[in-house]
Each structure stands twice: as C-alpha cells, then as structure tokens.
Amino acid sequence: MRSSVLLLLVGISLSFAGKHSLKYIYTSVSGDKNFASTGLVDDVQFMYFDINTKKASPKTEWVKQNEESDYWGFQTRSLKEQHQWILSTIWTESAGEHTYQITYGCEWNDETGKTNVFRQYGYDGEDFLFMDMKRDKWISPMRQGFSLHKRCDNETIRFNYWKNYLEMDCIDTLKKLLKLGKSSLEKTVSPQVSLLQTNSSSPVLCHVTHFYPSDITITWMRNGQELYKDVKVGKLLPNEDGTFQKTVILQTEPEEWRKNEFSCVVEHQSKTFRKTLTEKEIRTNNETAAPVDVTVVVVPVVTLSLLLIISVIVYLVYQRKLKSGYVPAKPSPSGSESSSHSSIVA
Known part of the structure; x- marks a missing residue:
C-alpha cells in the first residue's frame, strides 16, 4: 500500500475525539455506463473520480498539499481499470438499466480503540454481497448475487486480502487522514x-x-x-x-x-x-x-x-448502499485489483 502518499504528522493528538470513519464508494449505472468514485473521511469528501473526466482529483486542500507527485495518476489508472472490470463482469450479465455499487471502509473510535470494517455491494439499492468478518465468508441475500457469491467463496485469497486491507491498512490511512485534516475536520458549525x-x-x-x-x-x-x-x-x-x-x-x-x-x-x-x-x-x-x-x-x-443516490453519483461520486481507500485498494501483486489477478476483484 502506498502509505507514503500521506505524511505522518507526529505528535499531534486528536482533539475531536469519538468515532471516525473512512468510506469509499464506487457507483456504476448500466444504462449510460456511468461510473464514479468518492472517498469520505468523517463524511467529508476528500477525493473524487468520474469516468467522464477520466481523472481522479483531491477535494480538500489538506489532501492536495500532501500528495505524492504521481498519486493522482495512480488513482486514475486504478479506477479506470475498476470501471472496465465492472463493464466486463457485472453489466455483461445484466439486462436493462441498473445501478451497481461497492461500498467499503473502516471506523475507529479514538477514545475506546474499537474498530469496525465493512465491504459490501449494492444492486438497485439492495444488498447484493457483503463480507461477514466474524464468520470469514461472503454473504449474498439476493438471487442476483449467488453466482458471484459462489465464486468468491472459492477464492479464499480474495477474502483474506480484503480483510487484511480493511483491518490494517484502512485503519492506518484513516488515522493519517484525521491528522492531515485536523484543523478542518475538528471544526464545529451549529445547525x-x-x-x-x-x-x-x-x-x-x-x-x-x-x-x-x-x-x-x-x-x-x-x-x-x-x-x-x-x-x-x-x-x-x-x-x-x-x-x-x-x-x-x-x-x-x-x-x-x-x-x-x-x-x-x-x-x-x-x-x-x-x-x-x-x-x-x-x-x-x-x-x-x-x-x-x-x-x-x-x-x-x-x-x-433518490436525491441521496444522485448526490453520490454526481456530487460525491452513494451518496448506501455502501468504497477505494485513500488508495482505492491495497494494490494487488500486479498493481491493480482489476488486473489479471481476478481473485482480488469484485
């Protein structure tokens, strides 16, 4: 994982204590082949990509000022590949117009140290497939998810890959982002x-x-x-x-x-x-x-x-149902989760 993308600020404590989250959302619409991705830290958007601009970009100054020279190029290439995987894997099996969504990320309470991680897939607003971390297996509550469910269950390396990323790298990235955006994220505005x-x-x-x-x-x-x-x-x-x-x-x-x-x-x-x-x-x-x-x-x-979905696709990107990390995903051995290493893809 390209953790050097984020500068580790030593000696800064978080004064905005409590539960924090890092969430990533991919949204794809079959009818017009639209695709967008967004990254959120404590519900604040810090990165964005859509297939029309074909470019990943920062959405906050505190991220922009602490990026590697090739970071956004790396993000762009990775997300383009993810879009191609969705086109070749999901939409070739689906007729009509549908919405497909990947949501993943992690939560961390800086007071209790408790963490929570998730990776799930949505299809037309319903749960499609998600990781059950306690039982170490994929769960699919929808009939449309059965085919992919069986394939994922047969690919243990894929589950272990995502579990390691979410429980380790995602939490680490969340902490770094909180330190980078401290002055902005700790603000309080009365309703x-x-x-x-x-x-x-x-x-x-x-x-x-x-x-x-x-x-x-x-x-x-x-x-x-x-x-x-x-x-x-x-x-x-x-x-x-x-x-x-x-x-x-x-x-x-x-x-x-x-x-x-x-x-x-x-x-x-x-x-x-x-x-x-x-x-x-x-x-x-x-x-x-x-x-x-x-x-x-x-x-x-x-x-x-409906507005929430639109805001995810257009303004945030889902905007649930519910993500690429600050680095969309920990690179697979080939450098992309949508590369020939199909066992790391979903």
Missing part, C-alpha cells in the same frame, strides 16, 4: 433549524441544515413525549460548503398540532435546539418576509433516497 410547510394542510418538516460534524439527533415531541408514529426521517445530505442537512417530517393534521404542543428537538455537539410548532414559526411557500435558502427545499421523504 440552522426551520419548520417548513408547502401549504397549511401539508406535513410539517423540521429541516436542519448547515451543521458540522454530521452526527445529529432530530426528534419530534408531542406534549413532552417523543413521537415515533407519523414521523419519517430523511437521509443525511451534504451541502456544497462541506456542512450537512437533514429533514424529519411530522405527518399530522393541523387541528392536532394546534391543540397540543409539538416541538422539534435537535441535538448536536455544538448546541441543543428546540422549535415549538406554532403558526408563527412555520415557513411556507407563500411566505415572502423571510425567504428560505435554496438549499432548504421541501422534499417528500420518498424523494430523499
């Missing part, structure tokens, strides 16, 4: 909370945006009690400035929330917010006094999943 409605009879959205880091809890309360029924939680989505947004929808009749006290409680490491649902607090499409930022769009929950 902006708004109650939104398209019209007077529509569901009420508790829209929380422009917060960082991404960990957040959003709860609807009724007369001081947490609500589970008639509440739909949207996906975490990225903003262009590196912050995040999330929406939780309350589906209740106006007469109901006017007779009771409903409130949206937002818990973030920067602050805890409480917005009580009243006519005065709600912003609607007809409101003219305080226009809503274009990033604060009232979107039904059914659309949020």
